[in-house]
Amino acid sequence: MGTKKLHPSVEKFKLFTKSHPLILKEVRSGKKTLQDFFEEWYILGEDDPSWIKYEAEGDNKKKVENGNGEGGWMTQLGSVLQKLDVEQVQGHLQNLSAAIAAVQNLIMQFQAPAQGGKSPQPVQQKNPFSFRKD
Template identity: 65%
Template sequence: MGTKKLHPSVEKFKAFTKTHPLILKEVRGGKKSLQDFFEEWYILGEDDPVWEKYAAEGSETKEKTGGRSSWLNQLGAMLENLDPAQVQGHLQHLTEAITAVQNVITQFTGGQTPQSQAPQPKGPFSFRKD
């Protein structure tokens, strides 16, 4: 079976709808038919201000899906607002809490650390002499 080649104006309209995703959203919602949009596009042209509202949401969805860069921007703004002295204080409190937990564990284990029976080799490789 051979595939039919679309008319050049239909191919242009197809490319236009990819840059204006709200058109297809309204068609799927049943508000307007694709034929109606095509006729308006054919008469008004691509540069008519009518089409701005159909492209606006498309750029918003790109920002939402490309959230990685916006997330990094938010992180950068948050880091700019941090007070180094306050961060240092929080780290000091965290260190003290970890030390206290280590002391409690040492008390419960009787101050003994588990020791292995075999001596540890001095170098990175364990060789025996023949």
């Protein structure tokens, strides 16, 4: 009797479950069926972060150390801050400040002729407690 040839996606899923042994543990415990896992794998793909929890414990530690785990963004932020050139950032901030000042001066120059060179008239405030005598 010959063996049946499996569909290529099923073959890939079999390889995937070998690298994620906790999937088979959940199937054996009855929490989910293998069909459920296959459908999730087919839709999400094998690179989805939700599969990390099904890897062997040693594999999870490697991912965290590489910066792909839970503490990864802090490590990445630290490395970015170490590479940051403070003097270059300071120069960019000075250029930005000068550009903003130039735009403000330009706006003030266009507003002055529109007002006719007059200072703005103070607005008279109405008394909020206007009572009439009876």
